Amino acid sequence: MNTETQTETWNDRFGASLMRSLTPPKVMLERGQGCRVWDVDGKEYLDFLAGIAVNSLGHAHPVLVEAIADQAAKLVHVSNYFATPPQLELAERLKRITGAGDAGRVYFGNSGAEANEAAFKLARLNKGADGRKTRILALKQGFHGRTMGALALTGKPALQEDFLPMIPGVDHVDTTIEALEHAIDDTVAALILEPIKGEAGVVDLPDGFLAAARRLTEEHGALLILDEIQTGVGRTGSWFAFQHLGVVPDAITIAKGIAGGFPIGALVTFGRASELFSAGQHGSTFGGNPLGTRVANAVLGEIEDAGLVDAALVKGERIRAGIAAIASPLVEEIRGRGLLIGVGLHRPVAAAISAAALERGLIVNAPNEASLRIAPPLIVSDAEIDEFLSILAQSMAAVEGADQETSA
Known part of the structure; x- marks a missing residue:
């Protein structure tokens, strides 16, 4: 038998x-x-x-199922040569719930790793007046994805070992204010970190760390980029974890819960960071497609309404x-x-x-x-x-x- x-x-x-x-x-x-x-x-x-x-x-x-079925019967994909109503609606919604406001801008990809790849490029564009900003700081035991740029940001040597050499210019620091103060200077283009280290086991940052990160990046003309891929979209009891702490970043990356299971990611910029990208410097064939953005609008709307x-x-x-x-x-x-x-x-x-x-x-x-x-x-x-x-x-x-x- x-x-x-x-x-x-x-x-x-x-x-x-x-x-x-x-x-x-x-x-x-x-x-x-x-x-x-x-x-x-x-x-x-x-x-x-x-x-x-x-x-x-x-x-x-049912909200997610209905959004997928309805949009699939209308328009699934058009490429980034065209805009669609769900894409514009989602970009405006993300500017509102992140607090980026009128000065904010949104880039759409298809995953958290893609959002962090866009953030990596954003950091490279923050060159400073003399072009000396060549370093990016990230945290030891932080996780930002498995594509090569995101992996270079990830502070887990065991994940990097088989794929060396990494993209140069990234330094990983201990998660202490003292270590950050020692590492940051005017050559740093950006600091990227998770407000809570998810893949490390849901590990909180030390008290005062995020505020210190904001102060130090402002002093040295560096961008503060927050990876909110796991902490975002209401999961921590605010739309995004940084909102608990009264710190305003220069950019955040979003994915995971944004569309309830449909693949989509986003980079949202605040203030001066919104002016760094210019036409042709980054793109994605599928990014911001009408099906993904329609589903994300439906999911975020239900989270808000409920x-x-x-x-x-x-x-x-x-x-x-x-x-x-x-x-x-x-x-x-x-x-x-x-x-x-x-x-x-x-x-x-x-x-x-x-x-x-x-x-x-x-x-x-x-x-x-x-x-x-x-x-x-x-x-x-x-x-x-x-x-x-x-x-x-x-x-x-x-x-x-x-x-x-x-x-x-």
Whole structure:
């Protein structure tokens, strides 16, 4: 009797057809609804990763589905030789919600990495009056993407090692005000950083760091560019994480949650940075296409109309309090803001907890061995939060029990 599941069959096909740069899938998902997904064998999972902070409205949200179907029946792609109403509407919407205002400008790409590639070019254009601005600063353990420019900005040597030499001119500094003060001078064209380091395990910046970064970049004529790809679009309880801190950057990059799963990215500039690009210096065939921008408008409109930005703070506090109440000896600290939460662990058991949770029907992520990342859809309900906390507690207890048996 053949007991092979569909998942096992799909795993074989995946291994035979997909590039080996991708790791084998944990499960093979077939459909989703709200905060839940189902695999090809019919098993149900509560999704507290949301495609790595992408599925802002969860899965199969009617607003997103309707926008895709309606726009696909009208106009999908026209190239960047032409403007379309959804493109202009989204650019104006992003200027409003970022606070860039009338002086702001928007460039559209198709991903976070593409947005950061555009930001890299923007930094290169900030040459200074004497042309001496040749350096870009980024943070150690920061993550900005895997294309070559974005990878050069990424402060993770292990990811760069196989692709050396990197694009020159990028220096990575420790995430301290003292290190930043030591590194920055008048040769620095830009400082790029994440307001919360997502891929490092949802790690907060030190108190006062962003304000110091703004002060120092202004003093030295450098651009302050914030990578809001994971922290943006309401996830931290404001439209963008920098808005919690009263700091105005020169540019931000946006992707992930902007269109609820449809690929789109953007670079938004503020003030003088809006004057740096000129015609022909950058472009994208698919960037800003009418389908992607229509979907993004629909998603952002629903987030706004449903009050999901403010709700992210309230729901995030419920999750944080619930994790603390589990009182697991594995938990060292709880990081992040709103619905982007990192759980720092005393021992390198994050992958084991993630696997135990998956067995019990919960999707959470282990970005490294000592951290869990929690990023549910913004539409998550209180009942789903309680369910998540119950499964997480069971999963942590199972890992604790396995550790005790091993040590015995």
